[in-house]
Amino acid sequence: MRTEHKQRYERMVDDLRQKKLKLTPQRLAILRLFCADESHPTAQDLYARLRATFPTMSFATVYNTLDALALAGLTSTLNLGGESRASRFDPNTDPHHHAVCDVCGSITDIPVAPPAPAASSHDADTLDSAAPGFAVRAVERVYRGLCAGCAGGGRHGRATTSRKKRLLS
Amino acid sequence: MRTEHKQRYERMVDDLRQKKLKLTPQRLAILRLFCADESHPTAQDLYARLRATFPTMSFATVYNTLDALALAGLTSTLNLGGESRASRFDPNTDPHHHAVCDVCGSITDIPVAPPAPAASSHDADTLDSAAPGFAVRAVERVYRGLCAGCAGGGRHGRATTSRKKRLLS
DNA sequence: CATTGCGTTTAGAACGATTCTAATTACAGT
DNA sequence: ACTGTAATTAGAATCGTTCTAAACGCAATG
Numbered sequence: 001m002r003t004e005h006k007q008r009y010e011r012m013v014d015d016l017r018q019k020k021l022k023l024t025p026q027r028l029a030i031l032r033l034f035c036a037d038e039s040h041p042t043a044q045d046l047y048a049r050l051r052a053t054f055p056t057m058s059f060a061t062v063y064n065t066l067d068a069l070a071l072a073g074l075t076s077t078l079n080l081g082g083e084s085r086a087s088r089f090d091p092n093t094d095p096h097h098h099a100v101c102d103v104c105g106s107i108t109d110i111p112v113a114p115p116a117p118a119a120s121s122h123d124a125d126t127l128d129s130a131a132p133g134f135a136v137r138a139v140e141r142v143y144r145g146l147c148a149g150c151a152g153g154g155r156h157g158r159a160t161t162s163r164k165k166r167l168l169s
Numbered sequence: 170m171r172t173e174h175k176q177r178y179e180r181m182v183d184d185l186r187q188k189k190l191k192l193t194p195q196r197l198a199i200l201r202l203f204c205a206d207e208s209h210p211t212a213q214d215l216y217a218r219l220r221a222t223f224p225t226m227s228f229a230t231v232y233n234t235l236d237a238l239a240l241a242g243l244t245s246t247l248n249l250g251g252e253s254r255a256s257r258f259d260p261n262t263d264p265h266h267h268a269v270c271d272v273c274g275s276i277t278d279i280p281v282a283p284p285a286p287a288a289s290s291h292d293a294d295t296l297d298s299a300a301p302g303f304a305v306r307a308v309e310r311v312y313r314g315l316c317a318g319c320a321g322g323g324r325h326g327r328a329t330t331s332r333k334k335r336l337l338s
Numbered sequence: 339c340a341t342t343g344c345g346t347t348t349a350g351a352a353c354g355a356t357t358c359t360a361a362t363t364a365c366a367g368t
Numbered sequence: 369a370c371t372g373t374a375a376t377t378a379g380a381a382t383c384g385t386t387c388t389a390a391a392c393g394c395a396a397t398g
Contacts, residue, residue, distance in 0.1 A: 022345060022394050043384080058348050063385070079248040085356080086384060087250075099300045108300040113292045123282045131268045131277040133317025140311040148302025191365050191374060212355080227377050232356070254385080255355060341398080352387065363376065368369100 008035040008091060015072045029053055030065045040078060040088040040098075040107040080107070080142060097140070101147035110143065177204040177260055184241045198222055199234045209247060209257040209267075209276040249276065249311065266309070270316035279312065 012031045016023060033049055034041070047062050066089055069075040078088040078098065082105050090109075097110040127134060181200045185192060202218055203210070216231050235258055238244040247257040247267065251274050259278075266279040296303060 020345090024346065024394070026347070056348070058350090059384090060349090060386080061347060064346075077250060079250040079254075081246060081248040081256075084383085085248075085254070099296065099303050099305075101303075102306065108303070110296050110299045113295045126282045127268065127279050127312060130279045131312075131316065133320060134268050134270075134277070134312065135315045135320050136268075136312050137271065137314040138312075140313065142309040143296060143300075143303065143305050143307075144309065145306040146304045147300065151302060151304050189374095193365070193375065195376075225377070227379090228355090229357075229378090230376060233375075253354085339398100341396105343394105343396090345392105345394080347392070348388105348390085350388090353385080354383105355385105356381105356383080358381065359379090361377085363374105365374080366372100368371085 005036040012069060012072075012074050012091075015074060016068065019068075019072060021068055026050075026054055026057055026061050027065050027068075030062060031069075034066075034069075034075075034089070035091050037091065038109070040090050042084070042086040042088055044086060046089075078107070097143065099143040099145070099147070101150050102144060103146060103150035106147055108147070110141075174205040181238060181241075181243050181260075184243055185237065188237075188241060190237055195219075195223055195226055195230050196234050196237075199231060200238075203235075203238075203244075203258070204260050206260065207278070209259050211253070211255040211257055213255060215258075247276070266312065268312040268314070268316070270319050271313060272315060272319035275316055277316070279310075 009031055012035060013023065013028070016027065021027075029050060030046060033046060039045075043059065043062050043066065046066075047057070047059055050057050050062070066075060066077075069091075070077060074091070074093060076090045076093075078090055080088065080098070080100055082100070084105075088107060092109055095112045097112065099108040099110055100106070127136070178200055181204060182192065182197070185196065190196075198219060199215060202215060208214070212228065212231050212235065215235075216226070216228055219226050219231070235244060235246075238260075239246060243260070243262060245259045245262075247259055249257065249267070249269050251269070253274075257276060261278055264281045266281065268277045268279055269275070296305070
């Protein structure tokens with residue numbers, strides 16, 4: 001795992017260099033944090049942790065760097081709804097899906113399944129009859145449900161009860 | 170199609186009644202508009218069209234009604250990213266996926282494929298090894314690509330070029 | 339090493355989407 | 369009709385994100 005993150009970091013740095021983008025201390029710090037983070041952090045998450053080292057850093061820098069990485073195809077942005085409307089950023093560029101816990105909001109990467117033996121034409125059929133001529137570029141899949149921790153009735157993750165839910169109880 | 174929408178409308182009205190929620194003219198108008206709308210409208214979309222009939226209606230009423238429907242399980246909310254961060258609301262309660270056009274942003278419902286004959290255990294396997302113990306409640310799938318209209322090079326849909334993209338060109 | 343150009347950073351304002359507030363209105367059960 | 373309570377309204381507040389203008393600093397060059 002550690003080596004995987006290091007490779008990720010180096011790929012990110014190389015890409016910034018190749019694109020003639022400047023390697024500022026702030027950017028390197030963001031990359032270091034971000035490439036090793038499996039939690040799909042929000043911009044807030046990164047900002048909060050970066051302020052320890054760069055007390056004057058602004059949100060714009062975090063977003064700028066994430067934008068640069070996204071343009072380079074090194075990150076993706078997740079909008080999974082839920083308690084917060086904040087985007088989640090994902091440094092994993094391998095094709096994968098996501099499992100989102102309804103209770104704690106945690107997001108887990110799920111590698112794509114190995115190619116099915118023979119029968120996946122059903123999907124293509126229904127797609128083509130419902131949206132004729134649609135040219136698929138990518139497929140995203142989100143599994144929603146309860147993570148192992150939350151299914152056990154424990155108190156896990158970071159999800160805070162929303163005002164809306166509080167009013168309903 | 171028309172009858173399908175009517176059924177949808179009546180189910181919505183019944184549900185509000187059963188839940189002892191009041192059937193105000195505003196709510197009925199929202200339901201009428203919404204249940205017949207395949208375009209996955211935003212709150213803005215609905216609000217704009219409702220102002221023709223109810224010049225004093227506020228956004229809060231639109232959101233209130235959509236919330237009530239969501240609590241009743243009669244709608245779902247889509248956060249698909251893209252140009253606008255606005256949520257899209259979906260009155261279709263049948264299990265289905267979505268095809269989103271990268272260019273015009275249009276969203277098309279895709280019915281779930283008929284159950285595959287035998288081999289779908291691959292997915293379950295990778296899920297269980299990547300997120301052990303995760304209890305799946307629902308699976309969402311988003312196809313991204315080009316709709317038939319946009320693949321043909323035409324000018325379609327409502328997507329407006331974002332400031333970010335404009336700066337890049 | 340000094341110069342310098344242009345990409346970056348910064349603080350804060352601006353923005354869009356959504357939620358809240360407090361006061362008013364009006365369903366629906368009697 | 370009366371009345372309790374939920375719904376509506378306008379506008380303010382909030383949250384996440386993007387923009388702005390000025391100051392800064394990386395890195396290519398002499």
